[in-house]
Amino acid sequence: MTPDLLEEGARRVQKHRAAPTGLNNTESGGRSASDGRLTTAGEVDVAHGRILYLEDVSVSFDGFKAINKLSLDIAPGELRCIIGPNGAGKTTMMDIITGKTRPNEGRVFFGSTIDLLRHKESEIAQLGIGRKFQKPTVFEQLTVFENLELALKTHKGVKASMFFRLDSVQSDRLAEMLVTIQLAGSVNRLAGNLSHGQKQWLEIGMLLMQDPKLLLLDEPVAGMTDEETARTAELFLTLKGKHSLMVVEHDMSFIRTISEIVTVLCDGSVLAQGTLDQVQADERVIEVYLGR
Ligand SMILES: Nc1ncnc2c1ncn2[C@@H]1O[C@H](COP(=O)(O)OP(=O)(O)O)[C@@H](O)[C@H]1O
Ligand SMILES: [Mg+2]
Secondary structure (H helix, E strand, O other), X not given: OOHHHHHXXXXXXXXXXXXXXXXXXXXXXXXXXXOOOOOOOOOOOOOOXXXXXXXXXXXXXXXXXXXXXXXXXXXXXXXXXXXXXXXXXXXXXXXXXXXXXXXXXXXXXXXXXXXXXXXXXXXXXXXXXXXXXXXXXXXXXXXXXXXXXXXXXXXXXXXXXXOOOOOHXXXXXXXXXXXXXXXXXHOOOEHHHOOHHHHHHHHHHHHHHOOOOEEEEEOOOOOOOHHHHHHHHHHHHHHEOOEEEEEEOOOHHHXXXXXXXXXXXXXXXEEEEEOHHHHHOOHHHHHHHHOO
C-alpha cells in the first residue's frame, strides 16, 4: 500500500468506528504521508531501455552490509523474478527502491532521469512505483468494493477524495479490476472475511487501481493454496507488458511458470542471472541453496 492510501484508509476505517486490522504490525506499519506530495507523476523516460536501474548500491546496518555493491536493471514491461536465500537482501533492496531505506552509496534511477534517492517514500509511490509487502494489508472492515474505490480515490489526492464520486470510466475500471483479481463474486464482502489468497489479490488490485508503472511484490504467494498460487501466476502473466514487475519468491514452481530472467541475490549482491534452468544449474547457486 502507498503511504497516501494508508492515511486515507485509516481515516475511513475510523469513520466506521473500528480499529484497522492488519495495518499496525505490518512491515509498512506506521508510515505516514509527507507534505511533499507530487501532483503530477509525469512520464518516465525509458528511452535507454530501463525502467529501473541500480548501480553499486550498498547499505550497512550496524556495520553489517545487507546490500553490497548491488547493480541491477529492469526493462520496461519486464517481469523479473528475484530469488535468494533468507537474509540475501531482497526485502532491503525493495526498501531502497521505495525510499524506505536510504543506501550509504550507489545510484538508483527510475527511468533514465528520475533519481529515486532524491525522493521521499510518498513521492516515490506517486511517481508510479507500487509495492506489495509480504503480509496482506487491506482494510478489513471495508468491503472489497470500498477497498478498491478507496485506492482509486486516494490516487486522485486525498483532498479531492472528500468530494470524489466515481465517474462511469472509473466505475468500469473498478468492475474490470474485480474480474482481473477474481473477486467479482465477492464485491460486497468485508475484506476481513476473504481467504488469505483473496486478500493478497485485493491488495494487488488496490495497487493496480493506482496504475503503477513498476510493481514490487515481496513473496506474493507465500501461504497461498496451490490453486491460489496458480491463479496468481495467471494474473501476473496478464500484467506483464502493461506494467514492469519485480517479484521476490521462494516458490520455484511459481517462478518456473512466470519467469523469463531470474536474478539470484546472495549476501546483498547479484550472484547469478539468467533463465531459471541456467541459474539452477549454476554451481555457486547450488552451493548457496544447499548450504556450505
Ligand atoms: N533495519 C534493519 N536493521 C538491521 N538489520 C537489518 C535491517 N533490515 C534488514 N536487516 C538485515 O539485512 C539482511 C537482509 O535482510 P532482508 O533484506 O530482509 O533479506 P531477505 O528479504 O532476502 O530475506 C538480514 O541479515 C537482515 O537481518
Ligand atoms: Mg524478505
